[in-house]
Amino acid sequence: MPRETPYLQVADALRDRIKAGEWAIGDKLPSRARIADEYRVGQSVAQRAMERLIIEGLLEGRAGSGTYVRRPRERLRMVRSRHRERRGGSPFRADMREQGKAGTWESRSTARVPAPEPIAERLAIAPGDPCVHTCYEFLADGQPVQLSESWEPMTITDGTPVVLPEMGPLAGAGVVERMRSIGVLIETAVEIPRPARATQHIANLLGISVGDLITEVERTYYDRSGRPVETADITVADVRWEIAYEFGIEQPDA
The missing domain is CATH 1.10.10.10 (Winged helix-like DNA-binding domain superfamily/Winged helix DNA-binding domain)
Known part of the structure; x- marks a missing residue:
């Protein structure tokens, strides 16, 4: 222009x-x-x-x-890697601990929510199949960091102690640990980051301004057979956090 x-x-x-x-x-x-x-x-x-x-x-x-x-905001780095899923417990809490911050979150889960068509496609299930839908607001030292909307097919967790992510013996332990406890071994995570602008609703939740740049991450976990077992839409305020991806490099046999 x-x-x-x-x-x-x-x-x-x-x-x-x-x-x-x-x-x-x-x-x-x-x-x-x-x-x-x-x-x-x-x-x-x-x-x-x-x-x-x-x-x-x-x-x-x-x-x-x-x-x-506006007061300039500190911009920190959020590292996404295989390592974050191997530390045990909540990956988010471990991420924040590495930043010297206390990671907490608030959540709201609803069971037997019919899967919308885009979510059903990501989970390889039929539209309308029952899922557990959980909305998260993640905080660092009490300040908003990211939002997440998670979907899990109830065909996997129904009738188990971990059907609700934030209740039961592994409440707050993270998807990988919860699924492992019922014999579902997550082997792969696929993340697709996309830039976007904050709506009024997102701005209110993240404590930023309408129109601020955000990063939306579409994440899906797959078990060893390649079956999707959970998918989530994660939203991060770009003004506060940059996202970095860490990859391990396999070395050739000696």
Whole structure:
């Protein structure tokens, strides 16, 4: 898009003023009407310029209050690897421990939820087959880190002590450990990361701004026979976390 576009010109000017320290972190910016008057543009142009800086992470909008200079957030690295599944217990809690943070989560499980067609395809079951559907909000030191929506076919876990992920003898132990306890050995995990922008709902849950960049990870676990045993949609705020993948390299026989 050409830089002569009015809202980009206004965004550039506001960005320069923020970086020069005219407004400090936490300061409230002038109203949209005042900015429009100052730069001799329409209020819709001023609004687009401010929205651009919200997306970039320089500003944050507060409902009913105004627009403020946002505090820069620390961006940490989340490593996805085979190693994370071999440590025992919850991989997330171990990940956070390695960052010096306390990992906790809140969850809500519902049994016998009919599988939507896209989920059924990922799990190689028929649409409408009963699943356990669990929604997670993961926290580090009490702050939101990631969201997850998990689906498990009830043909695998129904009637076992681990049918609900966060209840029973292995509550919170993670999918791999729970499945192993009933003789289902998970051998492979496939993850497909995709970039997206935060909706209002996602922004509220992750404590970020609408339009912030997020990473959505479609993950599916497979047992030794290649059968899908769990699939999940994981959402991470890109402004706070980058995702790195670690691969082991097999060495040739000597």
